[in-house]
Amino acid sequence: MGKDLLLLTLISLPLIGAAINGILGKRMPKLIVGSLATMMVFVSFLIGLTLFTGLDKTTIVHLFQVAKFEDFTLDANFQLDSLSIWMTLIITGIGSLIHLFSMGYMSHDEGYHKFFTYLNLFIFSMLLLVLGSNYFVLFFGWEGVGICSYLLIGFHYNDAEKGLANSLAARKAFIMNRIGDAGLLFALFMMLNHFHTLEFVEIGKMVTASPELYTGIAGAITLCLFLAATGKSAQIPLFTWLPDAMAGPTPVSALIHAATMVTAGIYLTVRSNFLFELAPTTKDIILVIGIATTVVAAFIAMRQNDIKKVLAYSTVSQLGLMFVALGMGAYTVALFHVTTHAFFKALLFLGSGSVIHAMSDEQDIRKMGGLSKLTPITHITFLIGTLAIAGFPFLSGFFSKDEILAHAWMSSPIVYGILMIAVTMTAIYMFRLYFLVFHGSFRGGEKLKSHVHESGLSMTIPLMVLAVLSVFGGILNLPGIVFHDAGHWMSHFLESTTYGLNQIEPEHMDGNQSIILMCIASAVALSVMTWAYITYVKKQAVAKEDADMNAWEKLSSNKLYIDEIYQTIFVQPILWLSTTLASQFEQRVLNNGIFRLTSAIEASGNYTRKWQSGFLSSYLFWMVMGIIGFISYYIIKSTFWN
């Protein structure tokens, strides 16, 4: 099998899985449905591995031409290079684990086959997104994942209590993503107008050949691209959909809203790095937005009581962190964090899924506690995930975060300082979450307690695999200072797609400095861990009820009122406009205006009729007047116009 065919097989397998499950799934046993879907993704992963090992240079696979317009063509082309294969591995790898997990998690659900259909579709779209060789195919994937996300968030629309909320959350996610999509579209238009192609490679060539020609337009394009990225990757100002998106089943949150889809924005930015490099202003904007997002999200996460909401805000915060890296031009670093984040965030979500599963769909951490004994595997894996995200030394998150912090230190101590605050907050809310869930006493009542049980194998195996990955993920990109030979393997691997533009390399950093930064980070993580242990285990502090909160806690637990602000600023005015236009302009001006006109015309018939009085003398009178008028016309005209 040639590479082309392998690549196409890789992409189409999930689609085939989706098709089979979609059409026949209802009549097939659940086991077959689930394993078919999982196998499809897993085989894709294996193919991806094959391609990964055999990767030498950028390969472009031409499938067919979608349409040829006057000055541009739209092609369905796919591109195989280090970046795309890397993303493919993450997607299919994590994806197959989560498929596996879902087989257990969703086993009691009615829409079992539907769920797997959607999941497979999602994987397909995601593969389109990362494997497309041009922005057009990317956009297909981009929107495709949006649709799948919509379908999966609203998966439990039938739920008696939360059905409405679920579907509303789905809608919100889709619409917010659409705003970002519009940005992507504009970027595409501008590219079409200036480059007359959407192929990454060709645009890259043009831009690198004569960067000075494109500096102006690159700014505009990258701004639009970044707008798209904020939509998909939940950055300020378009981040509010992601926490709501946790309404979906937990595997969905893990796969889509933590590990893969939300990183599409990062992928897009990395993919377009040749443009971003020409637009320093955009990069600054990205930096600022990234910092703001990471801090705000971390702040909000501190007082959330829904286990998944905490993780969701944590995801937003981590994504912000990745954008900070992007804003500094550290593309591979961002991708490194994407990778490690995929491991531990998927792990955390799946862990929380396991907890929720065990708790019979209870998500409020105030009702949990002391689960460490009841669900040991979940407990251990969750702990690993927590440690990884909090930056416990030598776990995966530690390395990736550290790279970002190092870059931040390089660029400006202020940035570093702010990021440190965010990192601290991350540790705080994560340990709070961990201790409240797994330690202390069970707060959910006896009845619930009797139901609590460890999840089945299909759920724990992914947890264990991911835990291993979370622990050892850092190996992929060890800091060069410390591990000279093994260091920065991933960065080097990805170099071919980042065009070797002027990236800041942490190599330039003083070795001691680097180690000091690492130490600071470790110290923070450890001290927060200790503090949290004291607070939540020793003192048995519980999450407060709303009434007892002080001002900042209220702010945090109410998500800084951002939803309400958006509602007031954007949603209400548009809806008001809609009603007003419909009732005032449409109804009064256009509709009634016309009816007034017609009724005026009809009424005027009554006036004209009055002339016809019925009296003969009047008729004769008017005839005489007519003749007089005629002759007067003659007199006047012949006197004055001749």
Next chain:
Amino acid sequence: MEQLNNIGASLDFYIFVSIALFSIGAIGVLTRKNMIVLLMCIELMLNAVNLLLVTFSTFFGNGEAQIFVFFIIVVAAAEATIGLSILIMAYRNSKSIDIEMFHKLNG
């Protein structure tokens, strides 16, 4: 001979008389309510036309206009006949020959 052939007044006088008769007829048609009088006024108007035509006939020394007058008289007679029979019929229906009484059809 010249003197003998002078028919009296100039052309414009006859035109004046004719216009006057015509207008008087029109005023009659407009003012009077009695249908028979109305009919008579219309006859008056037709006679004004006759006078005018005869005048022109004399002026042009051409007999055709007099033939035309002849036809007008014919038509006037026919119209008078029809008019009077309509009048009788209308009178039978409404017991009146006041034209003001006929205004059921309006609007």
Next chain:
Amino acid sequence: MDALIIIFITGLIGLFVGMLKNSRLTLAVISVGLIAGFLSMYYMNDYQSIFQSYQGLQFSRTQHMFALLAIGLTFVSVLLGYTYFKEDEEHTSDYYGLMLFSLTGALCLIGFSNLFMFFLGLEILSIPIYVLVGIQKGNSLSSEASVKYFFTGSFATAIMLFGIALVYGSTGSFEMNEIQMALDMGMSHSPMLNIGVLMMMAAFLFKVGAVPFHFWGPDVYQGSSNAVMAYMASVVKLAALFAFVHFFNFTFHSVTPFVAGLILFAIVVSLFLGYLSALKQTSFRRMMAYSSIANTGFALFAVLNQQYGEASLWIFMIGYACSTIALVTINMIVEKETDNIANWKGIGYSNPLIGITLVISLLSLSGIPPFTGFFGKYLLLSSAFTNYLPVVILAIIASLVGAYLYLRLMVLALSKEGEGNKLKMNLTQIIVLILCLGGILGGWLVLLI
């Protein structure tokens, strides 16, 4: 000439056949006579007439067409009237006779080439109509209509005669071509001639029923019977309009530009007044009368069009007349005690032939292609387009009001509520409907010949 004699004699024979009180026989005689008249008119140039042809009555190609149309429309009117006339057996033949006499007048009015024939034609056309309008003797509305028509008509005749006298006074001739010659030689600025022309125009506007001489129209149409109304709206209007157009396009063509302003005024006011007043009517015939005023407004565009005026008028009139006759026939079928439009409710839905005829007639009247009404309007408007664009636009707006009017009638007649209301139709009525349908659908094909 032959056709005229044949028709006159048929009328006379009809009067005598009427004594037998056999309405079918009368109809047969009249029909045969009309067909014979039609054929002799059709083959006019192909055979040697036994009568000496007369200078004052000559049929050019267009006049020939108009004459044929007039005979044809009379035939349709006769058929249409059959159902109504036969109930009044005493007078069946009188109706037919008068109608045929009137037709001879119409033919004179179409074929005239001197003012004698014109004047006589006009009178022969009108006088039987005065009678026909009032022939429902017990009906006070009918006699009122007759009175009104007669007095306004006589008054208009007087005006017309005064105009003729003045025209004669300034040109010295009653021959059309001599008048035209005199005008061309510089007479057209003479005040006397102009006043004469204006007074004749006033009388013409009266005959065709245009503002401000339209007042008789609604009252007379409403007061008369369906058959007579159909005849008036078709043949009388056709002949009068033709004479009008003929006068102003040939004889008075050098004056026409001068009076164009007045004609345009008449057009615009007729259009709007006609359609607007029609909107609120409840009597069908009255509504059609107002609609006829408006349609006259359209037809008057022909007066301003020297080149194609008569041809356009022909097409327009065939569309208008066929539609009107078809609608009047339908009205006759549905009429109960009064000709209230409410009677029309739902008849089109339950009676397919009526429905189709009605829809097509109304659409043709609204000026929607590919019906003859559209082509008529199109021809008239397109020729007026360059010179009188504002008026054309006004006419278009007015025709929108008209479309609304016709649409309402259509909607009423097609309403599903009257379902099951099957109506009885005579053979003659069916024939009339089909003939009209043919005229509306195919009349414009004449253009292609």
Next chain:
Amino acid sequence: MELIFLPLILGIIAFFVPTKWVRPFGLLASISILAVSIVHLINFNTSDYVMLFNPAEIFPLGLTFKMGYDGLALVMVLLTNAVISIILLANWNREISSNARFTGLTFLMQFALIGLFTSLDGILFYTFWELALIPIFLILYWFGKQDNNRALFKFFLYTLLGSLMMLLSFIALGYFAPNYSYFQLVQANFVGKEVAAALIMGGILFAFAVKIPLFPFHTWQAPTYTNAPMAGTMLLSALMLKMALYGMIKWMIPIGFEGLVYLKWPVITLGGIGIVYGAIIAMKQKDLKTLFAYASISHLGLIAAGIMLFTVSAIEASMIQIINHSIVAVALFLCAGIIEDRLNTRNIDDLGGIAKVAPHFGFWFAVMTFISVSVPFTAGFIGEFVLIKELFTAHWVIGITAASTLVFGAVYMLRAYQGSMFGPSKVTVFADLKWNEYLVFALLTLAAIGFGLYPQIIIDFIKPSIQFTQELMSGDLTLTK
């Protein structure tokens, strides 16, 4: 020949078919018409101009009676025939399809539409334009709500006003060309008379604007749709409106491009306003049909604005979008019709939870919703993509305005979907889809995805026609037909 007259003949026959047989007759007849047009398609070479009627002589009034099709027209003919088959299929289980009058009128309308698309003579075009109005009017009147007179009058008079303006323009065109043959009209020379050309085209455009409908001329649409029967709405929305867009591409631009420079931006502006206006109003509508009507204003505003750019890509994209809109219109109004059939209401407030009781319907409605918001993989995406791109290239403001449809479209469509399908379970009994409805949905989805993945098939057909226009506009073209 048979392409044009088959519907007419079948339409007339349909009036006399006994009620029992009307349904199969209608479907079979429509399929046979479709088959005939497919035969034409197979024999068609994209660069051809196939003349169906080509009399050499010129009749009075400048009538030429030329009829024929190029790729553009053939695509429209196929669209018409296919959509009518689909509509009849969609109505299979409804009472209306067993009504001889409805079937007959539908075929008459098809006749008028095919005639319109294949006419190559100005007067013929106008004739068919008007003719199409009559069957739809009767369908709306007889099969719509009984109290719909006001809306109907508005619809009829509005369109008639437009038509009359068009008539005026055609009359005026007669002064610029020797006859009304399309090939003569396109060569009408307006050099030095651009204002006259603009006025003439303005008249024609007015007719089109009413039918499309462009922003201030749209008031007839919502009430008409609301009162119309499902089939009538489909015919109106999926076919009638396309007449105007086709007219813009085939007639207006080639004939009067000299004057259109004056109209270009006004129309694009109106289109832009329509996009936003329709979308914003659609957001709060409660009646599904009204909502879709306003959505339609939004969609068609985009197409109209795109056509007025006169660029090849924009016009090609418009054609794709025209086809897509037909699909969407049939789909959405079918959804609304299904809901109305089962529940006798279309008010979103009264709906909710249908997806729970009728999951299949819920699924297909969702698919249709996504098709209508132009997600990738559907024809709408390519069309919208290129249209917005071209608008954006012309001016960034209009580009951004047009792009708002992406977001707003998602807002109102998802709101409609969510409001009726999800949420509180107000609806407890809802018969799921019938076989014909399945089939219709499946066919529409297939078409949408097919054209979405390979729109080139449409472009290949219409490209010669559009290039013809372009060459005409650049001024180096001589015609012989």
Next chain:
Amino acid sequence: MSLQMISVILGSLTIASALMVILSKHPIRSVIYLVITFFFISAMYILMNAQFLAIVNMIVYAGAIMVLFLFVLMLLNLNKEMEPETNRMGIISALVAGGTLFLVLITALRDSFQYGKGYTMVKVPEAGLVENLGKLLFSKYLVPFEISSILFIAAMVGAVLLAKREKQIID
């Protein structure tokens, strides 16, 4: 007394009697005044050497038509004062309209007056004679003459039809 004087006096008398036609309240008086008007007009015809028409005018109008009018008046028993209460505004507006018509006609035709001013008409003696008219009537205008018979037949039929008393309206 010159002919000119005679014609002026005749004209004035004609106008005066015509005015009396419309001014007299009594219909029968109107008829009588109308007959007188016709006599004066006939006299003017004679002045203009249109003897044939003068005779015809006398016979047909004064003799036949007016008698018919009188006959109808008698028949319908309308010889008493029939003028109902008159609408003053209507009268005034009618008078104004008629007067305006007169003035407007005079104004419009005043140029023709100048055109004929001082020009006394030259009589062509033969034109109005019976013989000449008869020749013209029966040669050039034979067809109109014959066709006018249709008019008479129509009028006759119509008059009989309308004026005949029907059975159903006798009561």
